[in-house]
Amino acid sequence: MSKEALYGKTLSELKACVKDLGLPAFTSKQIADWLYKKHVTTIDDMTNLSKKARIQLNEKYEVGLMPPQSFQESVDGTKKYLYQTNNNQFIEAAYLPEENRNTLCISSQVGCKMGCLFCMTARQGFQKNLTSNEILNQIASLPERDTLTNVVYMGMGEPMDNIENVLKSLEIITAEWGYAWSPRRINVSTIGVIPAMRRFIEESEAHLAISLHSPFNEERKQLMPIENVYTAEKLVEALHDYDFGRQRRISFEYIMFKGVNDSAQHVKGLLQLLNGIKCRINLIHFHPIPNSPLEGSDYKTMEFFRDKLSQKGITTTIRKSRGEDIYAACGLLSTKKLLKENSDTDY
């Protein structure tokens, strides 16, 4: 894309654009309307703008939407879409249709820096932060866009490691001048990058999903390097600073690994750690990745774990696996095979 994309700009950014071009201030609201409510793909389609305004805009900008390059469909109806980013890298998004809701799982980065042992995205390393344009393009260019009921930021990347663009995209999705979605239709995940998570809690009203996977420091360190810096204990301590109200949900994601984090001790550890936090726990079946030293717990163990936690008052559910056959399930998104080999490393 040689021109600057309009799609992904907030209303205040659009105001700055029109001011720069010497256009009337109200044009920015009109542009936002065309972009985020009518989803036009060219500036020429913005027919209530004057011809002169459209010419001026076209000189410097374009809408900047790019349709997905391809998709794969699972036997369970899940579809995995491949999108190209503005610098010719690739990301994936997973569309999960259900009876009463249709969810899109979107990416926030190409690759990821967090290095979690169980995650396929981690294996490709980090390539770049997505712009708000690239984050929103996954929604706007989705063929099923108009059927969507929910969006989750649980695809490739750590959303809190790209907090500026994630917040910008959330503003556009939830603002009256934007998609005007309720923030309760959006869930953003994190492994617990505490300072950015604080910003997210303070500046957005979307739900928060925290990848926990172990209540114990030494064990969590082996699974998730972030624990060396931001421990689960500090993470929970930070959550105690906020009142989430009755509508906003915090959930803890817990992938169950056979013989690693699925014992009665872990139930006890979770209860101790999460004491006083109004939350729910989602237990996730581990989808094995190649050459992984980890195995998934069996469903009987997961049910035992769920029941024990539920008995102690924490709403706990086992998340249904979706799209495993097309590598669209939790922790399996990756565009590593599409990366150009980088020979210039220091190791």
Next chain:
Amino acid sequence: MNQHKTKELKAVNVISNELLTDDVHYISVDKPFDFKAGQVIAVAMQPTDEPRLYSIASGISKKHLSILFDVKPEGELTPPLSVVKPGDTIYISEPFGKFLCLDSPATWIATGTGIAPFISLVESKQANNVNLLHGARTLDKFFFQDYLEEQLGNNYQRFCTTEASEKTTEGRLTSYLKNSENLPTNNKYYLCGSSQMVIDVREILIAKGVAFDNIIAEIYF
């Protein structure tokens, strides 16, 4: 401590700013807090800026606290941080983090400025029964190599991908690990560097029979 809310950043005086190579600096500041070797601090130019995290790269008994960093031209912090002078003020958080590398025997693996926590551990006299493997692109990126060699002797190995010298092994650290036939599988392995290095090294170690719970990594982000 709630993780470095801006009000918890403390103003400290810069003591020195040493340019180690064309883009890597070693900055020392007043030490307002005690810390454990292997911990990190959050650093900002102003108390209201978004701080970035750096491993402490000096021993616990040193008078000053130091960090090692490379300048990211596009970054918001490192370009101004690279030009601070003695007497200037920067802002740091209390030390925190759990990359303490307490177990031995252990193999420590670092690339580039990922050597920082290991410098702190060696200077803190907490490097018993360890092997330190350091990978770098050029010979000038083996920071504090004379000191590390003096302290660790043959237990300090350098791997250089683009240049050769009699003290370094030519080639990639990952190739060395792949080709090693006697990697101790019961050692603890502590890794510090880019996430890609951590991923690649961890995969090699696991393929060589090292249990995943013997591998602890610190990542840069």
